[in-house]
Amino acid sequence: MTLRRRGIDWLLNAYAGLALVYLLVPIAVIVVFSFNNPIGRFNFIWQDFSLDAWKHPFAVQGVGDALKTSLEIAALSTVGATILGTLTALALVRYEFKGRAPVNFFIFIPLATPEVVLGAALLSQFLNLGTPQLGFATILIAHIMFNLSFVVITVRSRLIGFDRSLEEAAQDLGATPWETFRLVTLPLIMPGVISAALLAFALSIDDFVITNFNSGSTITFPLFIWGAARVAIPPQIYVIATMIFLFTVAVMILTVWQQRRAEKMAAVRPDDAEPPLGPPEPAFAQRAAA
C-alpha cells in the first residue's frame, strides 16, 4: 500500500515536472536559436553557433524604432491605466453606492471579449469619426482601454481585506482625507498598484491583435515580428526577445524581493499581532484570481 502510494506520488511529481518542461522548452529554443547562424531567411534550422546577432542586435532595419515605439506606448499606457484603474478599484471596494454590481459587471465584460472584437470595434469607431488619425495616439487609447480592467481587478484583490481602522486612526489624529489617502491608504495598497502596473506594462508590450487593428502605419515590436514572419526571421529578433525576457525576469525577481523585504520590515512592528494585509500574494496569483 505504502509502496503503491509512493509510486503514485512519484508519477504525479514526474508528470508535473514534464508539464513544466513543456512550458519552458520553447523559451529555451528561443534563447538557443538567438546564437544560430542560419542559412537563408528563416531561423528554423540549427546551423552554427554564432555571436553575430548578439553583437549587432539592432542591425535589422526598423527593429530598433519598433522597439522604441513599443516601450513608449507601454510606459504611457501603464501610467494611464494604473491611475484610472486604481481610482475605479477604490470606488468599487471602499464605497457602497447605487449601481456597484452593474459597474463590476461592466468592468468584467472587456476581459470576456475576444481581442479581435475589441480591436475591430475600436477601429469601427475611428473609421466612422475620422479622428484621431490612426497611429501612436490610437494605439495608446486602445492599450489603456484593454489594460484598465486588468488593473481594476488586480488592485481590487489587494484592497479587499484592507484594514479600515488604520484610516480611521489617521483621521482621529487629525489628518485630512487627502493626507489620510496619501500617507496611509496609498502606501498600504502600493504593492497591489505595482503588481497592476507591471501586468499592464507586460500586456501592452506584448499586444499584437488590438494594436494591429488600430496602428495605421505605426509599427510596434510585435507588428514588426508579424511583418517579418512572412518574409524573413533573422536571429536578431530572437536576441531582442531574449533581452526583453531577461529584463522582465530581473524586474520580477527584484519586485518580489522588494515586497518580501517590505513585509518583513512591517512584521517587525511591535503591535503586529495580525498583519494588516494578510499573507503576501504574488502578482500573478492575483491576476489568476480574476
Next chain:
Amino acid sequence: MPARLRKAALPYLLLLPGLGWLLLFFAIPLLYMAVESLKTGTIDTGFRLTWEFSNYTNALSDYSEQFVRSFEYAGLATAISLLIGYPLAYVIAFRGGRYRNALLLLVIVPFFVTYLIRTLSWETILSDSGIVVNTLQTVGIVSGDGRLLDTTVSVVAGITYNFLPFMILPLYASLERIDGRLLEAGYDLYGRRRDVFLRVTLPLSMPGVVAGVLLTFIPAAGDFINAELLGTPRQFMIGNVIQSRYLEVADYPTAAALSFLLMAFMLVLVVIWARIAGTEALLGTEGERR
C-alpha cells in the same frame, strides 16, 4: 458643496475617469460596430446603413465552418490545458513547500516572451526536419514524408501552449486556498486518498477550474495567430476571417457581423458558466462590503 453631499458623490467621481474611458473606447465602439454590421456597400462605393440584417445570417452560413472549428480547437486546447495544468497546479500548491513562488514564476515565464515569438518557437520546434518530426518519424507515429507543421496538431499545440498559464494560475489560486485541516479531517475519517481528492480537494478547487476554463477558452476561440503561423487556410479560425475581412478585404459589414456573432457566443458561454459557478466567484467580488 455640503460635506455629506460631497461624500455621497465621491465614489462616482472616482469612477468617472475609468468608466468614462471604457464607455468611450469600449462600449460606444461596440455601437459603431453594430451600425457597421447593418450596412451594405463596398469600400469603393462607400457603405450605407440599410439595416441589412441578412449580413448576420450570411456571415453565419458563409463561415459556419470556421466558427465550428474555432470552438473545436478552443475546446480541445482548453481540455488539454486542464489535463496538463491541474496536476502541475496541485503539485505546486501542496508539495511546492518553500519553492512555491519560484515554481509559479516558472509557470509564467512564457509570458515574458512576446506572444508572436513563442509561436515562432513552436514553428521551429515542429519544423519539417526538426527533432520532434524526425523522432516521431523514426518511431513511426508520423509517416516518412509526414509533417506536423501546417496541421491541426500544430495549431492546437500552439494554442494550448500559449494559453496554458491562464489555466494554471487560477487553478493554483484556488488549490492553494484550501485549508489543509479539511484534508486531514478527510483522512481522519478513513477517507482513502482518492476519496479525499474527489470529495474534498476537487470540489473546493472548482472555482479555479471554472475561471481557468473561461480564461483559456475565450482567448483561444478568438485567436488567429496560431492558425496563421502554424497552420494553413484549412486550419483558419473565425479570428482569421474577422481580421482579413476587416484589414485585408475591407468588407467591414461582414467583419462586424462576425465579431458580434463571436461575442454573442462568448457571452452565452459566460452566462451559462456564471450560472454554474456563481457571479461572485466569476467577478472576484466576494469579500466586498455590502
